[in-house]
Amino acid sequence: MNWLTISLLAMSCFVVYDLLSRKVSVATKNPVIFSGIYNLLAAAVTLSFYIFFPLQINIKAISPFTFFLTVLAMIVWTIFARLEYVAKKEAEASFFLIVIKFAPVVALFCSLAFLGEKLTYLKVLAVILTIAANLLISLDKNLRIKFDKGFWLSLATALALGIGWSFDKAVSAFYILPFYAFISFFIPGVVNLLIPRVKLKSLVTEIKNTNIRNVFILAFANATGFLLYIKALTMGEVSKVVLVTTSAAVITVVLAIFLLNEKDKVTQKIIAAFLVVGATILLAI
Numbered sequence: 001m002n003w004l005t006i007s008l009l010a011m012s013c014f015v016v017y018d019l020l021s022r023k024v025s026v027a028t029k030n031p032v033i034f035s036g037i038y039n040l041l042a043a044a045v046t047l048s049f050y051i052f053f054p055l056q057i058n059i060k061a062i063s064p065f066t067f068f069l070t071v072l073a074m075i076v077w078t079i080f081a082r083l084e085y086v087a088k089k090e091a092e093a094s095f096f097l098i099v100i101k102f103a104p105v106v107a108l109f110c111s112l113a114f115l116g117e118k119l120t121y122l123k124v125l126a127v128i129l130t131i132a133a134n135l136l137i138s139l140d141k142n143l144r145i146k147f148d149k150g151f152w153l154s155l156a157t158a159l160a161l162g163i164g165w166s167f168d169k170a171v172s173a174f175y176i177l178p179f180y181a182f183i184s185f186f187i188p189g190v191v192n193l194l195i196p197r198v199k200l201k202s203l204v205t206e207i208k209n210t211n212i213r214n215v216f217i218l219a220f221a222n223a224t225g226f227l228l229y230i231k232a233l234t235m236g237e238v239s240k241v242v243l244v245t246t247s248a249a250v251i252t253v254v255l256a257i258f259l260l261n262e263k264d265k266v267t268q269k270i271i272a273a274f275l276v277v278g279a280t281i282l283l284a285i
Contacts, residue, residue, distance in 0.1 A: 003236025006228050007244035013225030014248040017218055019255060021085070022093035024214050031085035033198055033206040034215075039081050039189030042219035046185060049178035049227055066174050073167035074187045080160035081188035087157045091150030094256040094269045097249055098137055099154035101276035104283050105130050106162025107169075115169065126282035133272035133279070137265060181226065246280040249273050 028034040062070075088096055105127050111117035138145050172180045193203070232241045253273040256262045262269075 003232050003241060004244065006232040006235065007241050010225045010228035010232060011245045011248040011251075013221040013228065014245065015252050015255065017221040017225065018093055018097055018248070018252045019259065020214060020218055020221070022088050022096070022256065022260060024211070024218065025085045025088035027209070027211075028085065028089065028206065029209050030202060030206055031089050032082055032192055033202060034210060035081050035085045036189045036193035036198070037207065037210065038085070038215050038218055039185045039192070041215055042223050043182050043186035043189060045216075045219045045223040046178055046181040049181060049223075050176075062174055066171055069167060069171045073164060073171055074183065076160055076164045076167060077184050078188040078191045080157060080164055082192050083153065083157040083160060087150070087153035091154050092256065092262040092264070093260055094253040094262045094273075095137060095150060096154045096157075097252055097256075098133055098269065098272045098276055099151060100158045100161065101130055101133070101249065101280065102155060102158035103161035103165065104280055106159055107165040108283060110163060110166035111169070114166070122282045122285055126279040129275045129279040129282070133275035136268050136272045136275070139265075139268065177227075177230065181223065185223075246277050249277050249280075 025031055025034070091099070108117070108123060108127070112119055134151075135145060138147055138151060140146050168180075168184075229241070229245055232245070250270070250273045253269050257266055257269070
């Protein structure tokens, strides 16, 4: 398969994950407990990645500083996991997907501050487009900007995601990809079930309330989409791969409007989706 086919498959996985995760999060009784269950299953799915990444891959020595950064990364991913399904329960999929696009902007500022990346006019334009998109979907019928609870939870999730990506960029190269993906799911899953400690009765209730098939589909779609995305980046130009995979944002917004009956601010959401896709592409150039 070529980079385009792999990118399209990755995009399809992301669309499935974004749509189904909203449906599942609405149905869950406790989104934090559900997140723990989901992350543990996703960790199990990532173990199959070893088929594609043989152990002969060179593993660089892990310095104490790299280990320290890895611990920080796991803390950030634990915070993200705790927030993600809480935010998705509160915010519509078509709304959440636009706000979460603040994550690349957060990653940009982290790179500027700590990784020596240079700020360009295109990146400034990307930030402006992202802000404009979020202001657009926050306008009410009286053209007043209103940030509700769903927005702030989604924004906090985007902040954690962007910081997590920055740590990934700094430390993931020191690990075999499946192992790093595994701990990025497994550790947040365990921690969110233990801190605060989940009562066995609550865990059993959530498991009974959860459609395990849907959780497996979520885990498979997210983990596989990630693997395909990384594979596509090794085969094609970054800007082209990002163009294909981020188009999932527009597709998901449109599908959420019709499949999930998210009919509020339809025109605003579609325009905003194109804005955040354009911003993501500019950041990748």
